[in-house]
Amino acid sequence: MRRAFLLLAHRVPPRGEFSLNDLAGLGGRMDEVARFVSTAFTLSNDLRRDTEVTVLFSAEPPPRARRIDLAGDRLRYLNPDERSTAAxxxxxxxxxxxxxxxxxxxxxxxxxxxxxxxxxREFLQRPGAAWLTESGGPLAAWEAPPERATFVLSDPFEPTPAEQALLEASGVPRLSVGPRSLRASQVADAVHRELDLRAPSARAPPDA
Ligand SMILES: C[S@@+](CC[C@H](N)C(=O)[O-])C[C@H]1O[C@@H](n2cnc3c(N)ncnc32)[C@H](O)[C@@H]1O
Incomplete structure (x- = not known):
């Protein structure tokens, strides 16, 4: 099943005006954003071609706000380390x-x-959209859509009140991957693991 993630990145300067030596400070936690992107796409020696990630850089309003869309089936130059992903x-x-x-x-x-x-709003209207939050119901019990699942989650900062209002009004299911508050990259790992296990190819062959 295809997976799409929307990561809400609240403090990364959307004009890219920060040093790679200060990702966590003036970079507005770009370290976490880069780790999320890296974890969402990388396998051991391969990339997840079935995955798309959109990062929403909303630290400044339009016209400065930016979105970056990454498509696993065409992505190149993504190395597994955080610094080169941030670059x-x-x-x-x-x-x-x-x-x-x-x-x-x-x-x-x-x-x-x-x-x-x-x-x-557009992501929340997609069929198969869900909000990843610590207070959600178990992802393991979620009946995923057949084609593509879409997950919205936040960076280390809480969704803004306006985002929270959109998330709540959308009525999309709220899903949790476990009882602890995790880093966004860890959440990506947990989601992939759950969906990987559901894939027919992940099932163990029947006993001979
Ligand atoms: C680093 S957490 C946010 C930290 C948290 N708001 C705090 O300050 O304690 C980043 C995002 O990952 C998602 N997340 C974290 N833990 C989760 C869990 N157990 N299940 C589902 N999503 C989770 C949420 O979208 C959360 O906003």
């Missing part, structure tokens, strides 16, 4: 800081100006 995203943001239109900054990575509330 890939930062370069995309910096290259388009003054560009009023979408750009494919590298294969499988598109960056575009956006209205963050509109993007969140």
């Amino acid at each position: 890939l995203l930062k370069n995309a943001l910096a290259r388009t800081a003054d560009l009023p239109r979408e750009l494919e900054s590298s294969p499988g990575l598109r960056v575009a100006p956006c209205d963050p509330a509109g993007v969140l």
Whole structure:
């Protein structure tokens, strides 16, 4: 089953104006965003082609807000380490800081100006959308859609009141991967593991 994630990134400067040496500080927790992207896509020596990630950079309002869409089936130049992933995203943001239109900054990575509330609304309207939150019902009991599941989650900061209102009004299921509050990258791992186990190819062959 295909998986799409929308990560709400609240404090990363959307023009890419931060140093790779200060991802957690002036980078607005770009370290966590990069770790999430890396974990969402990378396998041991391969990439998850069935996965898409959108990062919503909403630290500044339109026209400065940005979205980056990464498509696993076309993605290139994504290495497993956090710093080079942060560099890939930062370069995309910096290259388009003054560009009023979408750009494919590298294969499988598109960056575009956006209205963050509109993007969140669009994701929440997708069939098979769900909100990943510590207070949700168990993911393991969720009946996933046949084609593509879409998950919305937040970076280390809580959703803003406006986002919270959209999430609550949407009526999408709230899902939890466990009782502890995890880092977004750990949540991605848990979601993939659950969906991987449901795939027919993951089932053990019957006893001979
Ligand atoms: C680092 S957590 C946010 C931290 C938390 N709001 C706090 O300050 O204690 C990042 C995001 O991962 C998701 N998340 C964390 N733990 C989760 C869990 N057990 N089940 C589902 N989603 C989870 C939520 O979307 C959360 O906003």
